Amino acid sequence: MDQISTRLSPPEAPREFGFFMNGAWVPAGDRELFDRQSPAHGVPVTRVPKCTVEDLDAAVDAARRAFDDRRWSGLNGQARAAVLLRTGALIRERADEIAYFETLENGKPISQARAEVLGCADMFEYASGLARSLHGDSFNNLGDGLFGLVTREPVGVVGLITPWNFPFLILCERVPYILASGCTIVAKPSEVTSATTLILAEILSDAGLPDGCMNVVTGAGSSIGQALIEHPRVDMLSFTGSTAVGRRVVEAAGKSNFKKLGLELGGKNPQIVFADADLEDAADGVAFGIGFNTGQCCVSGSRLIVERSVADDFARMVQAKFDKVRVGDPLDEATQIGAITTEAQNATIMSYIERGQAEGARLICGGAQLDMGRGQFIVPTLFGDVTRDMSIAREEIFGPVLTIMPFDTIEEAIEIANDTDYGLAASVWTKNIDKALTVTRQVQAGRFWVNTTLAGGPELPLGGFRQSGWGREAGIYGVEEYTQVKSVHIEIGKRDHWVK
Template sequence: MTQALTPLSLPPVPREFGFFVDGKVVPAGTRDLSERRSPAHDVPVTRIPKCTTADLDAAVAAARRAFEDRRWSGLGGAARGAVLLRAAALIRARAEEIAYFETLENGKPIAQARGEVMGCADMFDYASGLARSLHGDSFNNLGDGLFGLVTREPVGVVGLITPWNFPFLILCERVPYILASGCTLVVKPSEVTSATTLLLAEILTEAGLPDGCMNVVTGSGSSIGQALIEHMDVDMLSFTGSTAVGRRCVEAAGRSNFKKLGLELGGKNPQIVFADADLDDAADGVAFGIAFNAGQCCVSGSRLIVERSVAEAFAQRVQAKLARLRIGDPLDETTQVGAITTAAQHDIILGYIQSGQEDGARLICGGEVLDTGEGRFITPAVFTDVTRDMDLARDEVFGPVLVILPFDTLDEAIEIANDTVYGLAASVWSKNIDTALTVTRRVRAGRFWVNTTLAGGPELPLGGFRQSGWGREAGVYGVEEYTQIKSVHVEIGKRTHWGE
């Protein structure tokens, strides 16, 4: 990736985008435009069309034509893989542009955005191999007269709804795997962070993806998103967002065509720290886990469950780490924590900080609006004297708010960790292998980290237990998620006639 040689500046005018259907950019025309203002600078940076349900119908129809005529699913895995490899190279070539618009619309630091974009290219590389290696099974043990096959077939047209917190990363944790399976898709990005999704559609077309295989419609979740969830000609829906909206996806699928669902939803993720851990490493991981992406992360480590004998001293280490964070302009190369992405989320975070204090929790640091003269910034907050029944300890705040819950025994730590409706992610910090493995086995979470947090790569699947979702994304499991299994029975020789 080519780094910017001069400090990045804001665009003089907002960039106008169309939407993307059947391999072409569709200009906004007479449609209303949604103007996105940078959450860090409060200046307009992009203008995106507000699509209509007729636009959505056209996008789904294009995806259906592309699927049914087998222009993509009928290709061999090598041919599909070659397109994904070319897309990876093009993502790397345009990484600076993608990262720039990711930062402008989302508010995350440019250095973080660059790292995410390069990780996304890796996902396309990895998925290209899965397009070639995806396979079924055979059964040669059914007797001399019968041979059995199990085949995997693409599920069909996939609707993909992505959130505003990791617009390009979450998109690329899904798109290459969906395409590797042979499916076609219609994407509805968040209305506040649509630019990089539209850039990916252009990149895939340039890489050789046939027209109609990836379509992007833009607009609000309440109109276009809901219509995509309910669409009768969409075979599967992948949604990433809150558990409340995920529940509406389940209800809508039942009311429409019983489409298959993949859901990655909320989390209230524990960071479990034992006294025998490397406490400096653990403090760094806990600070990173709550402050990364300004805490706007579904796998954010928002509950610190720490052994009581070291709880007070460990809290001081975490405070010291958070105090040194560089918060501010995300276009500054040295910034570590950027802006809160939406005004609504900014108010929600501040509301939890206030209500937590009213409920009796003690704020020991942070939780303040950082006055930079422009934009929305909140300093990471840490609460002690938290009880497990408080909203602060149970709800997904989706911001830089950490609660501390002490424990005395291993069993108590596991009990506290599992005391949630969620099960998305968890971390344990201990140098005792027995302790670490016991916690890993008994804490219910789809992603688990031992002596680290928020680590990973395209090889491992993503997803949650309980109200954190259904299904898995990424890895070989992420390709299989977008397939249907068919059993094939092959008669060998002449049939024994019925009744004779």
């Protein structure tokens, strides 16, 4: 496929894709096509095929053959690392192209998309080292007649279902680690944001990944996604999405072949601010924590829990930050908050804003659509007088909507933070190390930030507690997630016969 240089305007015509299987592009042919319109500009930007279940079967067969004949898992760590390193370099070379289509399909600001793409190159470069360092263990304490080994082996064919909010980032938080373990992949991106997943498949092939190790089928979650979850020749399924759909994934996997599951699901994440924090820093961090990716982020800090003595002042500080946030065309380098990705999500966010007011919450600022002449935009929204039983305080809104609840003691702050079904992420803002450590230890969340938010890199694992999911991605934990542990017992010397 011809590359396209980044332009800060929508394309004149949509870019047409096939799907990717067994190391090559498969043309759409007579398959039905999905036309994706930019959520910010209202014009068609990409066109991808709606694959059939037969296409999925063929992709799984390709991944199965590639795994079983050991063309990838049988390579040494150095050979796998070389492919991952080359992939990172090619991502950097094509970063503008990838960021451009990420912005066109998703609606996120181009500056954010570009930073994410470069971070994804880091993922591959870091995972290359893990391909060489993955190891097991040995037991030399079993007596003179027995020696024990523990090995890690790749789990097999991995089905990968990714969402529309971070199409490339979430993909790259998984793919390099899955490949580092020696597994092969069948990926199914969201039908509204398929372009960058397809581009990555091409990059991996160009980097030397053997045919069949990375396959991408496009289409709806209800058909292709469901078939991938249920597929008996898929050994493990990694799913990122809502907790409600995650439950259906668990049920479907249990009815097929009891495949191993990795799930990153919803979150209703607290940001706890103590009076002794640097309140200027905290206000900026809180605004960023809910405004990043227009709040369409499973780890966004959507519940602001503030020490009562500074709650009113801090609310005004956050409001002042919201008032200065630049919402607009995501292809403008100055934009900080772009478009809502889908019409359905736009309607959902607005319905929660209406419900919050109906339940008695006080709308401090925002709460409205921004009329840009085209596209769908929502200004950052702040609610006060929120109680824990309100839907806006309990349910994942997945948009730029922030609720404020005050606390008086550290124990109350922790109680409010843990009063949720979720446990994905949390932040605490304080200059008191005792408070910071106490909160970090007692708030139940898989990712935690102290005096910052949404920070990190490929070294630390991602994942949640409670109904926020199972398993961990990224870091060495993310490679181990896609392995099976095998115990090997080796007898030394002559056997003591059972039958004399």
